[in-house]
Amino acid sequence: MNxxxxxxxxxxxxxxxxxxxxxxxxxxxxxxxxxxxxTPPTRAITLNQQATEVMLALGLEDAxxxxxxxxxxxxxxxxxxxTSVPVLAERYPALExxxxxxxxxxxxxxxxxxxxxxxxxASGWQDRGVGTYxxxxxxxxxxPEDTPLTFAxxxxxxxxxxxxxxxxxxxxxxxAETEARLQAIQSASNGNGQTAFIYDSGDDTPFSIGCCGGxxxxxxxxxxxxxxxxxxxxWVDLAWERVVAADPDVIxxxxxxxxxxxxxxxxMENDPVLSELRAVRDGRFVTVPFSQTLLxxxxxxxxxTVNAQLATLE
Amino acid sequence: MASRFPLxxxxxxxxxxxxxxxxxxxxxxAITWPERIAILTGLGEAPRGLTMIVWEWRLPRVVAVAxxxxxxxxxGVLMQTALRNPWADPYLMGLxxxxxxxxxxxxxxxxxxxxxxxxxxxxAFLGAALxxxxxxxxxxxxxxxxxPLIVILAGIAVSLMFQSLTAFFLYLGxxxxxxxxxxxxxxxxxGTQWGEVPMLVVGLALVAVPALRAAGDLDSTLLGDERAQAxxxxxxxxxxxxFVGTVLLTGLAVSVAGIVGFVGxxxxxxxxxxxxxxxxxxIPLAMVLGGTILVLVDLLCRVLLAPEELPLGVLLxxxxxxxxxxxxxxxxxxx
Numbered sequence: 001m002n003x004x005x006x007x008x009x010x011x012x013x014x015x016x017x018x019x020x021x022x023x024x025x026x027x028x029x030x031x032x033x034x035x036x037x038x039t040p041p042t043r044a045i046t047l048n049q050q051a052t053e054v055m056l057a058l059g060l061e062d063a064x065x066x067x068x069x070x071x072x073x074x075x076x077x078x079x080x081x082x083t084s085v086p087v088l089a090e091r092y093p094a095l096e097x098x099x100x101x102x103x104x105x106x107x108x109x110x111x112x113x114x115x116x117x118x119x120x121x122a123s124g125w126q127d128r129g130v131g132t133y134x135x136x137x138x139x140x141x142x143x144p145e146d147t148p149l150t151f152a153x154x155x156x157x158x159x160x161x162x163x164x165x166x167x168x169x170x171x172x173x174x175x176a177e178t179e180a181r182l183q184a185i186q187s188a189s190n191g192n193g194q195t196a197f198i199y200d201s202g203d204d205t206p207f208s209i210g211c212c213g214g215x216x217x218x219x220x221x222x223x224x225x226x227x228x229x230x231x232x233x234x235w236v237d238l239a240w241e242r243v244v245a246a247d248p249d250v251i252x253x254x255x256x257x258x259x260x261x262x263x264x265x266x267x268m269e270n271d272p273v274l275s276e277l278r279a280v281r282d283g284r285f286v287t288v289p290f291s292q293t294l295l296x297x298x299x300x301x302x303x304x305t306v307n308a309q310l311a312t313l314e
Numbered sequence: 315m316a317s318r319f320p321l322x323x324x325x326x327x328x329x330x331x332x333x334x335x336x337x338x339x340x341x342x343x344a345i346t347w348p349e350r351i352a353i354l355t356g357l358g359e360a361p362r363g364l365t366m367i368v369w370e371w372r373l374p375r376v377v378a379v380a381x382x383x384x385x386x387x388x389x390g391v392l393m394q395t396a397l398r399n400p401w402a403d404p405y406l407m408g409l410x411x412x413x414x415x416x417x418x419x420x421x422x423x424x425x426x427x428x429x430x431x432x433x434x435x436x437x438a439f440l441g442a443a444l445x446x447x448x449x450x451x452x453x454x455x456x457x458x459x460x461x462p463l464i465v466i467l468a469g470i471a472v473s474l475m476f477q478s479l480t481a482f483f484l485y486l487g488x489x490x491x492x493x494x495x496x497x498x499x500x501x502x503x504x505g506t507q508w509g510e511v512p513m514l515v516v517g518l519a520l521v522a523v524p525a526l527r528a529a530g531d532l533d534s535t536l537l538g539d540e541r542a543q544a545x546x547x548x549x550x551x552x553x554x555x556x557f558v559g560t561v562l563l564t565g566l567a568v569s570v571a572g573i574v575g576f577v578g579x580x581x582x583x584x585x586x587x588x589x590x591x592x593x594x595x596x597i598p599l600a601m602v603l604g605g606t607i608l609v610l611v612d613l614l615c616r617v618l619l620a621p622e623e624l625p626l627g628v629l630l631x632x633x634x635x636x637x638x639x640x641x642x643x644x645x646x647x648x649x
Contacts, residue, residue, distance in 0.1 A: 204497055204505030205623050231622070240371065241342035242621035244363050273366040
């Protein structure tokens with residue numbers, strides 16, 4: 001556990017398994033500074049997919065009064081829980097909608113949630129007595145753009161939210177399970193150091209990954225070597241010439257509604273130059289849904305899916 | 315002036331040729347000199363991947379960019395003459411805003427099946443034509459001649475309308491899809507293929523040849539409508555022809571590379587400084603200069619941040635500022 005986890009250690013031994021409660025105030029040192037929860041929030045609002053899914057994975061839907069900004073369908077295992085919570089907006093809700101829901105906790109997946117034109121500064125909410133938390137991997141202060149991400153942020157989110165809501169036991173079980181799944185893949189990865197081009201979207205220039213984002217962590221976990229791992233940042237607008245010069249062993253396509261894997265594969269197969277690449281000729285494509293490349297509850301699924309597909313390529 | 319022109323034109327063509335070679339030789343993928351020679355001449359061994367990069371990607375891209383630069387410079391020359399306004403430029407007519415609004419709207423709203431069959435270039439072209447007819451509609455009144463100043467004001471109004479429409483589309487659209495829309499707005503020649511070159515060649519020839527033929531009439535237009543008419547120039551017809559030619563050139567350019575600003579405004583002034591305002595020499599020189607500048611800017615976009623690419627708009631705005639200020643000063647001095 002690193003120093004940032006900052007949850008008041010005093011509170012831990014005193015916790016009683018009496019539903020959602022903590023005996024002593026819990027102080028969380030999140031992306032937007034420390035905030036103390038005297039009692040677990042009961043009127044939480046989540047923004048963005050990853051934040052919503054952390055809550056659902058911990059079975060906290062009864063403490064939620066709204067969700068917003070879901071990119072893709074919530075996985076079946078949490079769907080019933082998800083539908084029991086009102087959806088406030090397709091994207092970020094207007095400030096008045098948020099205020100009308102009288103939240104006591106705002107939990108976001110991306111920093112943009114707390115920008116001036118969306119919900120406004122997190123510190124302002126905390127001054128008004130509304131706790132805020134940002135998914136750890138999205139906190140620029142903790143994870144500069146050019147520092148590679150690790151799994152720790154996924155586990156930290158579960159732990160912190162578990163403590164805020166007084167469900168440490170559930171959190172501990174989920175952390176153990178997630179950690180075990182990720183480690184299992186790491187020790188049995190099928191990438192074997194093959195080079196890979198990670199293709200998110202775009203055709204004039206491919207939108208791909210740099211050194212340090214979620215997809216980069218996914219690729220390295222399954223033992224793939226990204227051909228653009230030397231570039232700074234999480235995402236990059238690559239030149240196609242780099243892809244041809246690297247002639248990668250595998251192409252990892254990111255599946256999304258706004259840019260499907262089939263579209264991208266077809267583009268590469270129809271281009272006179274790209275169609276000559278070894279990986280394109282031999283059909284060495286693997287696919288992962290965009291939502292499984294974000295550092296959240298679905299990340300382990302993404303790692304497992306890609307690793308399983310790599311095995312069939314051999 | 316005319317005696318100096320062959321030498322000047324020869325020098326510019328030479329620089330243009332070198333720029334094209336540079337555009338083909340340098341890029342993201344590193345190619346050695348022996349490989350470059352082998353790829354271009356077909357003599358000797360060169361890796362297949364690099365050969366394909368040069369012949370299927372770099373060459374069509376450089377050719378297309380040269381044609382777009384020439385087309386926009388020609389459009390600028392014609393507009394500035396027809397409106398007798400040093401600030402006239404195809405973009406002032408609202409063409410680029412109309413084209414980009416249509417393209418962005420199509421990318422974000424229309425199902426992929428429609429955009430694929432119709433093609434975003436065609437949609438952009440229709441947008442340019444719509445904006446053009448709106449500008450003309452706003453600036454004519456039952457047979458009354460087009461007042462150059464009114465045309466520009468109408469163009470600005472139409473531009474503003476389409477720009478706010480584009481902003482609205484981007485705001486409503488899927489945030490993930492807006493990246494590809496931004497490419498249209500900033501201008502980029504990435505992804506250009508041979509298939510896009512023929513229409514540029516035909517379009518440019520369709521406007522350049524008649525323009526050169528009408529060089530004398532265009533010269534007379536600079537003297538003012540009354541004097542030009544006294545010299546036998548049918549000014550209204552000429553002006554209409556210029557507007558139609560401009561929409562064709564701009565529409566083609568936008569459909570291939572998105573919005574490419576400043577070339578149409580700056581390059582004609584550079585050419586005039588070098589060779590004077592006579593269209594028989596001004597038109598060819600402006601076209602060669604436009605092609606050279608855009609080929610070089612595109613090359614810089616590819617190599618500056620390699621292996622990432624920059625949009626054309628970023629560097630063009632940077633390079634356009636000094637000549638822009640120079641023209642501003644000379645225009646205000648002349649006034």
